Amino acid sequence: MLWRVALLTLAALLLTAGKPRHFDSHTVYRVLPTKELHVQFLNEFADEHLHDILFWEDANVANKSADVMVTPRMQSSFVKALKEKSITYSVFIEDVQKLIDKQLPDNVSMGPFGWDVYHTLHDVHAWLNSLPASYPGIVTTVRAGFSFERLEILGVKISYGTGRPIAVIEGTIHAREWISTASVTWFINEILSSTDARVRSIIDQFDFYIFPVTNPDGYEYSWTDDRMWRKTRRPNGPCFGTDGNRNWDHRWSEGGASSDQCREDYAGPKAFSECETKAMSEFLTSLGSDLQVYLSFHNYRQLLIYPYGSSHEVADNAAELHKMAEKAVKALESRYGTHYGFGSVADAIYPATGGSIDWVKGKLGVPYVFLWELRDKGQYGFLLPPDQIIPTSEETFYSVLSILEDVWDALRC
Template sequence: MWQQLVLIVLIGLATTIQQGTAERIRYDNYQVYQLQPQTAAQLETIKELDGSSDSLLFVDPVHYLGTKINVLVAPQRVTDFLATLQQSDISYELVDENAQKSLDLEELVADPNRRRGEYTWTEYHELNDTYAWLRSLPEKYPEQVSVFVAGRSYEGREILGVKISYASSVDGATKRGIFLEGGMHAREWISPATTTYIINQLLTSTNADVRKMAESFDWYVVPHANPDGFVYTHTTNRMWRKTRTPYNGCFGADPNRNWGFHWNEVGASSNACSDTYAGPRAFSEIETRTLSDYISTLRGKLVLYLSFHSYSQLLLFPYGHTSELPPNYKDLKRVFDVGVTAVSKRYGTRYTGGNVYDAIYPAAGASLDWAYGKLEVPYSYCFELRPSGSYLWSGFRLPAEQIIPTGEEIIDSMLAMIKGIGTL
């Protein structure tokens, strides 16, 4: 009899998980500490904590010295966590006494879960809403838009994209292509919101410069490179970053450490429970593997690859695995310079950046490096969108009222970058 009861409970639990009705994770009374390791031994101690428990959530990568690392600590874990820090003489600061209160305050500014009939950029949307909007575009713009499946996810979702093309050639020459990728990290909601804003502008803007930009290239745009993770941020854990592939009791790999270019050499973790887990091998994640297969079909066509992340207000270019500068560094830097200048003109938003390794941190296995190093796309960049790096630890929850301003200034930056590429 007891075996039957256990079976019934297990079936019920499996059904609950399958239907996505698991209880939403909250961070009530989680304290947020900012750590700053100064020695290799201190960094190693923090690495051992990263991924060691569900009671600790590291918001920042734990791979390099002299930087600030924010970590959410469950109330029952605070005492022994602080004891570990003190024992290793690690500098720390309490920056938030209740993580959930900060998250709730941001939701009061713009509720990310409210849904309306019209697709707009005054709110954040769930995956199905965005996919429905993407699928509606060929009906509205049959001569310019087609929908493509760029890959698949572990849970069987499509990685959906749109191609925008106004003509097969420009002045008799075959058009070059531009690829935009968003949503690689699940919790960075401003990333897919920005890519869909760009799609809409490429189709509807009456600005002469935007029209020329839209019509001069074939555009390939994938707003959600990690659909499973994005759905999970809506249903269960707003702070989720990775894919949802199961690994030895933990879930997911960091899809932006999983690409097959200098994979797992630096700036990634081999711990499956870490937020920067590189996966057991390059392209272990079906998301990165199938997406890279699709992008590879465009080899020789793409002149520009843009990856959208958040946050810190940075513009980055290769490489992430080494401080050695890429062969066409001068060209990359020139386009970088005009891009960061243009992004500030509309709202005064200040971007900095440079090569990934030096400008933010060592990080091998990212999509922009793969596009540049393997696919030989000559101009490959990553935008780390609003807010700035000095923002509260919860900067992943950018208020929805900033979606349109973010999109506007990124369009400005893209225009300048594309013009810069044309003059090299």
């Protein structure tokens, strides 16, 4: 396998040579493996062509679609192989670079912080640091720790009093999921500025700790070098990074994660091997029993899910979480008609262990834990246009309020 190591090392050097990777004529296919043999074939094909095949949505189980980005040079071979295996497919995105270009307006760093464009890590942190002066006595900045590259894992605490239950909001474990960062910052602004009586009646009952970017190295890299980067940035053999949402110490690497250092879902050499996941876990532990709610934001699939990612484990209050999720997706849909599915991780997506919400639920015992897979269902995938930031955030906030209302009612009983 020396050739593979050499190839990967060369590719890494090229990617870090100061010029962002381009995805001209890269095509995203939606494929439907109807047999376990199809799933096995897709993963083996991807392993054999590591720099030409990139899963946007993994092929883990039969009869659930997977989204696969393919380089121009590999497209004819990929389509031919699908036809030979009788695997159904369709083209979802013809040219990935065209969508990337639409996400990156020339004036992205100009003007006040807002939600008509996506923002760099520098701009997000600058905005967070400006909030205490704008909301004295209500907002303080908090630092959960540092990343591998010594960037801050920066967030804010929002508090309207003492002795309130704590809700934590986590954004952007996966670097390329920019709508997560954008929506979480929108939530911060809405929590602070809304004058709506319903919003205020529930928001004021909680202390919030909100972290828009929990993988700062990866997020920064997705801006400067590789828009489709997912993982952290610590070197692992010939490759870089670990999937931060497979690295938590709850049923670590039992399923839905890879031991291959170069795969997108690499779980790391051990649980909490990453500076980012270790720092976040220690910060969350320090909050103690007041931590009652944990909300995590990803994209894409339009799902609202709750623990667990293991098919062998059921949350102790699964029926309650299911009922809350069902109500929340109806609230979300009421804004713009956007339909979300819901259920446990294992049931709604596929078995996947080592995720943050499973650890928060299973190890810390936090009762109310949810994860959103935000817009869309694949038309844009990770490359949601900037004009969808506000509507995505608005509708999602309806579902957040629904859950917080249910939590508050439960805690008062």
